Amino acid sequence: MTTIAIILGSTRQAALGRALFNQLKQLTTTNPTTTFTFLDLADYQLPLFDEALPPMANTDRQLPTNQQQWLTDLATADGYVILTPEYNHSIPGSLKNALDYIAWETQRKPVKLVSYSDNGRGGQFGAAALVPVLQRLGMLVLPKPTPVGFVQDNLQPNGDFKSDAPQKARYTKGLQQVLAEITYYTTVLTANPFPADH
Numbered sequence: 001m002t003t004i005a006i007i008l009g010s011t012r013q014a015a016l017g018r019a020l021f022n023q024l025k026q027l028t029t030t031n032p033t034t035t036f037t038f039l040d041l042a043d044y045q046l047p048l049f050d051e052a053l054p055p056m057a058n059t060d061r062q063l064p065t066n067q068q069q070w071l072t073d074l075a076t077a078d079g080y081v082i083l084t085p086e087y088n089h090s091i092p093g094s095l096k097n098a099l100d101y102i103a104w105e106t107q108r109k110p111v112k113l114v115s116y117s118d119n120g121r122g123g124q125f126g127a128a129a130l131v132p133v134l135q136r137l138g139m140l141v142l143p144k145p146t147p148v149g150f151v152q153d154n155l156q157p158n159g160d161f162k163s164d165a166p167q168k169a170r171y172t173k174g175l176q177q178v179l180a181e182i183t184y185y186t187t188v189l190t191a192n193p194f195p196a197d198h
Contacts, residue, residue: 002034002190004182005077009084009095011042016151017083017116020175022159024081027175034183037077041098044070048097055103067101075105079186080139081112081178086126091133099133107138108194110185112178113145122147142185146178 006028008021021038028036044066055061063071074080084091111134115123127145134141154165161168 001032002078002183002186003037003076004034004079004081004186005037005039005073006081007039007083008041009082009098010092011094013042015085016118017085019151019155019157019159020083020114020116020148022157023155023161023171024159024175024179026159027172027179033187037073039070039073041094044098046070046094046098046101049100055101058103061103070098070101071103071105074102077109078190079110079112079182080106081114081182082130082134083114083116084123084126084130086115086117086121086123089125090129091126095130096133099137102137104138106134108140108189110140110142110182110189112142112182112185114148114175114178115145116148116151118150118152120149122149140185140189142181146174148174 006021006024008015008017010017021040024036025038030036046067051058051061053061082095084095087093113127113130115127117123124145124147127147131141148171150167154162154167154171156162161171165171
């Protein structure tokens, strides 16, 4: 059984990404080989990273419960989907801060990026800015992030499509492809892990 964590990369209660996050909850179904978990950054209440040592250099790291829970939830997953908006051609500070807590929990695990926005660009610069951060953390970033535009015109906050959603078919096909792709690569890499001594 592989586990894929879907991460909402914004802590704003009014984030458009919450609609996508909820739509993915509707699209995912646990099956005999894969289960999905949903990680909302707002639930962890992570303070601004301020540890004395870099996480990868701290062999005796002791963290408060909420911070450790974030890392434990990441560690128990075999692959990830990260939803990110675009803030000034980059990623939200809350997402970067959450990633700064990571040490070895996500090493050599695949991640699929989904960017979103209220316009036709779909938050593409947010995804582009996220790639080098994830690569530095040792994650395997799948090619071609999936941009999702005009979220407010298509989805209700609970994830349901609006009755007049102009891009329902495109959204459904695109998000199903996201899930199929991350499931495939997570399954392959979990069954064929990189040798530990390399």
